Amino acid sequence: MTEPLVEPGPPLAPVRLARFSRQLMLPGFGELAQRRLHAARVLVVGAGGLGSAVVPALAGSGVGTIGIADFDTVELSNLPRQLSHGVADLGRSKVDSLAETVAASDPECRIVRHHERLTAANLPGILEAYDLVVDGSDNFPTRYLTNDAAHLAGKPLVWGAILRYHGQVGVAWRGEGPGYRDLFPVPPAPGEVPSCELGGVLPSLCLVIGALMATEVVKLVTGVGRPLLGRVLSYDALMARTREIPYSVIADADEITSLIDYEAFCGFDANETDAAGGSSLAVAPISAAEVLQRIRADQPLRLIDVREPTEAALRRIDGSTLLPLADLLGGAEPPPGEGPIVVYCEVGIRSQRAARELRRRGHTEVSSLDGGIERFAGVAADLIAR
Amino acid sequence: MTMVTVRYFAAAAEAAGVEEEFLDLPGDATVGMLRDELAARYGADMQRVLASGSFLVDGTVQRDPATPLGGAVDILPPFAGG
CATH class of the missing domain: 3.40.250.10 (Rhodanese-like domain)
Structure with a gap:
């Protein structure tokens, strides 16, 4: 068990108590937990398969402020797994579509729209306004960026990843347990691990992993249960099996002291040269x-x-x-x-x-x-x- | 000889065809020796996983091939899909 992350907000109005009645009656939960959720500010990175599962689940749980960071637009091939978007949203910003889905369910949930691409330059500033960050992004540079920014800010990170029939979920929190880099110290070479765009993904997998991520957020905010610290959960949809992998801090790992160029760190070097070593690989x-x-x-x-x-x-x-x-x-x-x-x-x-x-x-x-x-x-x- | 429990996850389990197995290895076996053994046993698919996957020995990621093996090894590939 960890201490609750967020101090409780003011007492809830009767209509809010009625809305959340089924969770208020949970053993160990109660109105105080609900007020913590209402005061919580959670940044969700990525509004794709995981983000569009996590955000409505957080809003439904009563998280008061949810930031959504994504610059992508809704495509037809997103709809099977990104259930927050509809046909009418094709071509629209995913962030806007998701914000409207939440507003339809709970107009009191405050959604902050971050339409920009997250970088080492803007993430620390954005993160200041949040208690916790959720990473459901679709690329390694953003994953390392988010981990390092959360680490430096001392804020917990709930991360999830999906591919084909498999998912992973973990929680990283400096001082409380190991981080993403203690599990994956170096990123794979570009193209070595396929993306969902290339490798495929089972639609319902997004809901499973997204729900697990949202659950970890609720637990961290309220202090209920034991978070996924120091163990990563691995889900295999074909076997219908979850397994845990315990992991600890790598003792001799380089300390994270500042944010770096994550594109370069992950091998996407803009100044890379061709096989002959001559000209730049920049492609017009x-x-x-x-x-x-x-x-x-x-x-x-x-x-x-x-x-x-x-x-x-x-x-x-x-x-x-x-x-x-x-x-x-x-x-x-x-x-x-x-x-x-x-x-x-x-x-x-x-x-x-x-x-x-x-x-x-x-x-x-x-x-x-x-x-x-x-x-x-x-x-x-x-x-x-x- | 030492008995090592190897657990495979995601693409590693697909490459091995099992989720878990027990391997008898020499008492002085290292991470490098196990990697070579698995690459030889399971071929190109496992080699791909081993190239970028994490190798946890008794719950800590080990990258140095000279690291001695413990009783339990977990092999976990990273993925970034969201």
């Missing part, structure tokens, strides 16, 4: 209009589609070659041909990774289609094969 984006112009002018061009076969089956750019990102990162080469390589994906994120990898291998004329096929379809519907 190419606009949909430029690509269209080249095609219309019959200039040679190698269009490489790095999405998955199922995506290409729905729509692809005429004349493109399919080479899924995982295969490309695994060593597959685009077929030889004439003209510069233009890599594209759905919205232009995977294609940047692919273009960088091709540059690293020594391909010189490589660019990434800005905005992906999504934007290209807007300017050249006639060149989209369905």
Whole structure:
């Protein structure tokens, strides 16, 4: 058991007592715990599969202030697992959509919208206004950033991660137990561990892990139960099994003294050079209009589609070659041909990774289609094969 | 000989085909020896996990291959999906 994280707020109005009656009657909970939750300020990093499960669960539990940090917009492929968004939210900010979902359930819950990308420069300032941070982000640089910022601020971090059929949940809190770096001291090399976008994820897994994360938040805020400190919970949906892995502080680990460049730490080095060691790997984006112009002018061009076969089956750019990102990162080469390589994906994120990898291998004329096929379809519907 | 309980998690369990097993290893066995043994036993999928996964010996992450093994080893890959 840990001490409750948050001091109780003022007594609750009768309508609030009625709303929370089923948890107020819990043994060891009571009105004081509910007032702690009402006074609590929780920052949720990432409004994806985990964030959109965690935020409504926190609001439902009565957390008074919830900050949501994400700069992404809702896509069709999000809807199966991000149940807070609907068809009407497609293209809208995930943060806005989530805020409205919460408002519909409890208008008294205060939602703070952080539409920006979290960085070493802005996170410490943002974190000042919160008691606790929840990390449901979708990339390693943000995970290490969030861990280190929480560590330096001395605030607890509840983190969760999902991939395919597996999930992990843990709590890091300086002085109370080990941190994320004591479990994963070094990040994997870029591309070594697939993202959900590349590896897939079972929709209900987000709800399981998100619910476990929200539960840890409630426990930390109120001091009820024993938090997941010093042990990480591993969930296997196929076996329907949870197991615990105990872990302790790595005695000789470097101390976290300040925030660093997390992109570089995770191997995404903007100043990286190609295999010959000469030129920078920075990849220039190419606009949909430029690509269209080249095609219309019959200039040679190698269009490489790095999405998955199922995506290409729905729509692809005429004349493109399919080479899924995982295969490309695994060593597959685009077929030889004439003209510069233009890599594209759905919205232009995977294609940047692919273009960088091709540059690293020594391909010189490589660019990434800005905005992906999504934007290209807007300017050249006639060149989209369905 | 020493008996080591090895627990595999997520992609490590998929690569091994089991969640847990008991291995008889020489008394002076190290983290490096176990990694080599697992890579040889389970091939490329396990090698991928071992490249980035955490190797916990009796509850502490050990990265130095010369670390002596204890009675329990947990192998856990990181993932960042959210």
